[in-house]
Amino acid sequence: MYPVLLLGCGKIGQAIACLLARTGDYRLRIADVSAEPLARLRKTIDVQTVQLDASSAGDVADAARGCRGIVSALSYHHNPLVARVALEAGASYFDLTEDVETAHQVRRIASQAAPGQIFMPQCGLAPGFIGILGYHLTKSFDMLDAVHMRVGALPRYPSNALNYNLTWSTDGLINEYCNPCEAIHAGRRVTTLPLEGLECFSLDGVCYEAFNTSGGLGTLCETLEGRVRELNYRTIRYVGHRDLMAFLISDLRLGDRREMLKDILELAIPVTFQDVVVIFANVTGWRSGQFVQASDARKIYQQTVDGQSWSAIQITTAAGISAALDLWIEGKLPDSGLVRQEDVKLDDFLENRFGRYYRSCEPADGRRAANDLSGGADACPTSRDPRPANPAA
Secondary structure: OEEEEEEOOOHHHHHHHHHHHOOOOEEEEEEEOOHHHHHHHHHHOOOEEEEOOOOOHHHHHHHHOOOOEEEEOOOHHHHHHHHHHHHHHOOEEEEOOOOHHHHHHHHHHHOOOOOOOEEEOOOEEOOEHHHHHHHHHHOOOOEEEEEEEEEEEEEOOOOOOOOOOEOOOHHHHHHHHHOOEEEEEOOEEEEEOOOOOOEEEEEOOEEEEEEEOOOOOOOHHHHHOOOOOEEEEEEEEEOOHHHHHHHHHHHOOHHHOHHHHHHHHHHHOOEOOOEEEEEEEEEEEEEOOEEEEEEEEEEEEOEEEOOEEEOHHHHHHHHHHHHHHHHHHOOOOOOOEEOOHHHOOHHHHHHOOOHHHHOOOOOOOOOOOHHHOOOOHHHOOOOOOOOOOOOOO
16 A cells, blocks of 8 residues: 555545555545544544644645655645655655645645655646646647637536635635736746636536636646747636626725635525536637647546435546546656646546546536526626526526
């Protein structure tokens, strides 16, 4: 059995623990600052648990003793310390961070990796799988023009003015909405503003909006610089969400008071486990002298795994980092230093026992969500009438 330390026992950490434990191939040690989620997890799976403060390098190092891999499901600000502990322990490191500066710090630490030790940040959904998918699509072109990547974790039954429910780390969400974004425009790397670049598109008869958010591209700007005219990442939401978030963050200046914004969102916006993850990648370029387009669209819904109901964002995020760990052990990734999502072959990922969760699926209850009614672009609500169809209608 492969010894792994998993740090963080929140919504995503619990899903990672269950996916890895059910294989019987991993000897898991799971750590969290709170005893309660660890006790709940022990009722579900047979694992070793440790209560610790992840801001203490000594505590993390003690927990990592004897482990060959460290998986961080912690909030992004803990990850540089965890990566340094992994470096000193000789363990390979995997995380989910969407924070650009944190990823840069981990990459600097990775430059000191020992032979056989890898550092693989940003292994979730976006950044994560969307980078694997987008880069895969580029490989079929002789010359690239544009790469557009869109991802959203959405409630199936929105019931508030934001048309949104919390599905992910609130700190991470606020970072994505408030921090500068990376892109390539007119062949040059640029910094763009979050919440800008608003667009609408239709998928399966549902109209969505998408806008700039931070962190989703991972390392693709570096990888594709000089090879593509335009590269960008935008978050998908139901129509009308962006305008209200811009009001809160910019007009009310809550972007300057992030703790207050977090309190407001967590008090007013409920968490949902009835969600759908929408993934859309679109690449244009030239192939055999012809200007062509290649696209990939997927929808992943909440599912029941071994009798437990998991939200779509839990499944996709946990499956992404679990597949990365699996592929490394199988020798399908570079064996030392920094590993980027672009280093993962899409076919290897989707054939993996965890990566298979990224195959599109129908809702677990057999019913399409109210927002998934067919109708094409003409059925799209306008930005002045943002609410999707009423599920009760």
